Amino acid sequence: GAVVSQHPSRVICKSGTSVKIECRSLDFQATTMFWYRQFPKQSLMLMATSNEGSKATYEQGVEKDKFLINHASLTLSTLTVTSAHPEDSSFYICSARDGVSSYNSPLHFGNGTRLTVT
């Protein structure tokens, strides 16, 4: 079945540095990918919708200059947390829908990235 690979699974960085998270669709093309943030024991919060070849659409309250999204190909989207601060520490998850499937096809999720900013 369709698999989404997310890397790294865990990263620790110092405050002020930037971190890049990759989300790859394996065996399928994803014109759209979604980036979520999950706080402990809470629901997913959609951060942005990543569109291949165009600008990402950010949800209200999400700083686009802080969370840079690039979707340069049909199989890769990246999220860069710029100038990270401890409050950015969280669990980030990406998902993708098969680009050739019908609109009622489900999302496929990455395993998530645990970001810790010290």
Next chain:
Amino acid sequence: AQRVTQPEKLLSVFKGAPVELKCNYSYSGSPELFWYVQYSRQRLQLLLRHISRESIKGFTADLNKGETSFHLKKPFAQEEDSAMYYCAPSPHPGNNRKLIWGLGTSLAVNP
């Protein structure tokens, strides 16, 4: 606004008891509805979708347009059902639409 409500943040039942995880939506149109599940230390995965009218792991969910609900049910809960469950309707047709997530219900099935 197009909202999804999962009123129970935590649901605790005993093994063998029936379980119902509630989900209500509030928007017009014909939604495509999903239930996703996240087991401990695992990624989110699709549990079932209403269009398939399927039963997965003993769970079923019926779309009730009159009540705008999509409750998830299982007649006899098992300990391995303990997980986080998310109701996720999707009101927009087209490949790039978003799923508006419920806040999730943590199901704990006690022995």
